[in-house]
Amino acid sequence: MKEKAYITTPIYYVNDVPHIGHAYTTIIADTLARFNRLQGKETYFMTGTDEHGQKIEQAARARGKTPKEYADEISAKFRSLWDEFEISYDHFIRTTDEEHKQTVQNVFEKMQANGDIYKGEYEGFYCVSCETFFNQRDLLEDNRCPDCGRVTSLVKEESYFFKLSKYEDALLKWYENDELCVIPKGKKNEVVSFVKGGLKDLSVTRTSFDWGIKLPKSANDDKHVMYVWLDALINYLTTLGYSRDNARMNFWPHTTHIVGKDILRFHAVYWPAFLMSLGLPLPKHVAAHGWWTIDGEKMSKSKGNVINPREVANAYGLENFRYFLLREVPFGQDGDYSQKALIERINSELGNGLGNLLSRIVGMSAKYSDYKIDSKDVIKFHKAELDEAKGYLDEAIKNLENLATNRYLEDLWKVVTLANAAVAKYEPWSLVKAGKSDEANALVALCANLLAKVAILLSPAMPKTCAKIADTLAFSIDTASYESLVLKNEISNFTAKATEPLFPRIEKELMGEAREPKEEAKVEAKAEPKEEKKEEGIISIDDFAKIVIKVGEVLECERVEGSEKLLKFKIDLGEEQPRQILSGIAKYYEPSSLVGKQVCVLANLKERTMMKKYVSQGMILSASDGSLTLLGTQGKVKNGAIVG
Numbered sequence: 196m197k198e199k200a201y202i203t204t205p206i207y208y209v210n211d212v213p214h215i216g217h218a219y220t221t222i223i224a225d226t227l228a229r230f231n232r233l234q235g236k237e238t239y240f241m242t243g244t245d246e247h248g249q250k251i252e253q254a255a256r257a258r259g260k261t262p263k264e265y266a267d268e269i270s271a272k273f274r275s276l277w278d279e280f281e282i283s284y285d286h287f288i289r290t291t292d293e294e295h296k297q298t299v300q301n302v303f304e305k306m307q308a309n310g311d312i313y314k315g316e317y318e319g320f321y322c323v324s325c326e327t328f329f330n331q332r333d334l335l336e337d338n339r340c341p342d343c344g345r346v347t348s349l350v351k352e353e354s355y356f357f358k359l360s361k362y363e364d365a366l367l368k369w370y371e372n373d374e375l376c377v378i379p380k381g382k383k384n385e386v387v388s389f390v391k392g393g394l395k396d397l398s399v400t401r402t403s404f405d406w407g408i409k410l411p412k413s414a415n416d417d418k419h420v421m422y423v424w425l426d427a428l429i430n431y432l433t434t435l436g437y438s439r440d441n442a443r444m445n446f447w448p449h450t451t452h453i454v455g456k457d458i459l460r461f462h463a464v465y466w467p468a469f470l471m472s473l474g475l476p477l478p479k480h481v482a483a484h485g486w487w488t489i490d491g492e493k494m495s496k497s498k499g500n501v502i503n504p505r506e507v508a509n510a511y512g513l514e515n516f517r518y519f520l521l522r523e524v525p526f527g528q529d530g531d532y533s534q535k536a537l538i539e540r541i542n543s544e545l546g547n548g549l550g551n552l553l554s555r556i557v558g559m560s561a562k563y564s565d566y567k568i569d570s571k572d573v574i575k576f577h578k579a580e581l582d583e584a585k586g587y588l589d590e591a592i593k594n595l596e597n598l599a600t601n602r603y604l605e606d607l608w609k610v611v612t613l614a615n616a617a618v619a620k621y622e623p624w625s626l627v628k629a630g631k632s633d634e635a636n637a638l639v640a641l642c643a644n645l646l647a648k649v650a651i652l653l654s655p656a657m658p659k660t661c662a663k664i665a666d667t668l669a670f671s672i673d674t675a676s677y678e679s680l681v682l683k684n685e686i687s688n689f690t691a692k693a694t695e696p697l698f699p700r701i702e703k704e705l706m707g708e709a710r711e712p713k714e715e716a717k718v719e720a721k722a723e724p725k726e727e728k729k730e731e732g733i734i735s736i737d738d739f740a741k742i743v744i745k746v747g748e749v750l751e752c753e754r755v756e757g758s759e760k761l762l763k764f765k766i767d768l769g770e771e772q773p774r775q776i777l778s779g780i781a782k783y784y785e786p787s788s789l790v791g792k793q794v795c796v797l798a799n800l801k802e803r804t805m806m807k808k809y810v811s812q813g814m815i816l817s818a819s820d821g822s823l824t825l826l827g828t829q830g831k832v833k834n835g836a837i838v839g
């Protein structure tokens with residue numbers, strides 16, 4: 196029977212369009228899935244979207260849509276990007292799928308039947324952005340979320356709890372007995388110390404909003420919806436048919452979850468506890484990668500530095516982008532994206548390294564042997580190189596299995612370098628001149644064999660590029676060639692053909708600043724009035740027409756560290772993205788009291804940077820008479836409505 200592998204990405208929140216962070220997680224998982232297939236394993240790979248919860252409900256409301264309408268729109272964006280990127284998923288789940296709702300309710304019933312659920316009241320803090328509960332002692336000042344820094348809200352509501360505390364010891368045993376259950380090691384240590392710090396029971400239902408999955412009918416309690424993380428994690432079981440037809444549950448013991456470091460706690464603490472409650476085996480690996488920053492800064496909509504993966508792939512090539520993401524950072528660590536670094540890797544490692552090797556093989560074989568590459572003398576002249584390469588290939592396999600993607604690629608490039616260095620060392624052109632054609636041909640054959648081995652093992656990361664290499668040298672990439680050329684280090688004959696360079700050199704940055712377009716306030720240029728007497732302090736109607744004031748809703752508001760005066764707002768002006776605006780009103784308002792209020796905003800004010808790092812994209816209008824009052828509307832109007 197074939198070995199099995201089940202690979203998962205996190206399911207993506209639909210409050211945000213896909214960015215390179217999401218692309219990174221998905222590309223790692225896709226590479227791993229392709230690698231498992233190459234190894235001949237029966238592989239099931241899933242991804243999807245996480246669509247319930249307060250965050251999505253708020254994001255939809257801010258855009259004047261129902262949560263389902265909004266989720267449909269953004270979920271489709273994720274799916275179409277992954278399709279465009281040829282992500283090899285077998286199943287795309289949406290948490291609004293009927294079969295998922297049913298599975299979540301079945302799971303809740305099972306946990307209840309196992310005595311792990313009880314009813315109580317939750318009182319504490321909640322970060323909507325992270326969809327996480329916090330105790331006050333864990334918060335930053337002003338009750339800000341320790342994970343994202345946003346202001347949390349105090350919640351007091353009836354809730355069902357999951358007996359997480361009951362699983363503390365069992366979790367610690369799992370971490371201790373299974374070395375690779377959470378990788379990399381540094382991240383595992385963080386998880387272990389979190390659990391050692393003591394686990395409290397987890398609130399798993401909410402009553403203060405209703406965009407979520409209802410409790411099962413048997414609970415007879417209509418007020419509650421499932422906590423979004425309980426709902427979301429169960430997706431991994433829904434996909435396999437758990438508690439319905441269980442059709443693919445034989446994949447379950449072979450699970451690798453790829454997640455970002457920010458959501459490791461949910462996957463390495465809560466999730467295994469839920470699974471223990473259900474009596475299911477625990478995942479083989481929960482693998483946590485680091486975060487991408489842009490020019491050293493965190494990516495965020497308000498900074499306008501969110502990188503659109505489609506644009507990068509269009510400009511630089513999808514597979515070059517995949518290579519860069521996998522190669523640039525050690526798995527688990529944060530990395531910085533820049534076009535400069537991307538171009539450098541494309542030109543040097545891909546172009547000068549891999550591409551050059553293929554061109555040389557094609558060129559030499561054309562000259563010396565009419566494109567025929569005969570390997571009969573390779574062992575005679577180059578056994579040492581073949582053996583050395585085998586060591587690197589074995590390391591590459593081990594590293595990819597442990598998700599050390601950068602080392603896996605580094606190992607493959609050691610083989611590329613070995614081949615290119617052999618050309619420089621043995622100078623086949625001199626060998627030919629000296630009448631040693633058999634040696635020259637053996638060298639070309641060595642290079643072709645090394646390149647074929649690299650291409651087979653590189654194919655999970657760069658499938659199309661490797662298919663091109665295989666086509667140029669007439670070999671196939673499949674489980675059989677993986678076993679013979681890579682695992683057994685066998686050699687093969689090849690027939691080359693002329694080809695275009697794989698990686699044309701890139702001379703300059705191909706993208707403008709990869710920033711999300713900001714909605715420019717549209718002010719029609721009016722002709723200057725011809726002869727108008729200008730009275731001091733008086734403006735004309737045309738002057739007034741230059742001013743755009745809009746109604747906006749405060750989505751977030753928080754104090755600015757290091758300033759007594761400033762508050763930092765996220766305001767929805769009915770535009771594609773909310774704006775970040777700073778305002779000197781900290782003395783007059785408590786930030787949390789402003790969330791949800793509508794205010795008037797001068798919307799076409801030139802953007803400015805405050806305190807050297809905060810971009811402010813407008814001005815909130817207020818009336819001042821010694822004290823200060825924000826200007827709002829009488830009754831709710833549509834966000835973005837023009838004031839005038």
Ligand code: MSP
Nearest residue numbers: 205206207208216217245427428454455456486487
């Ligand atoms: N919906 C939850 C996951 C539920 S899984 C049962 C969620 N979604 S998310 O859309 O916010 O994040 C999904 C993934 O994207 C996470 O793995 C997260 O780490 C990753 N990234 C989001 N921003 C990122 C970067 N800037 N860099 C790298 N990855 C980051 O969390």
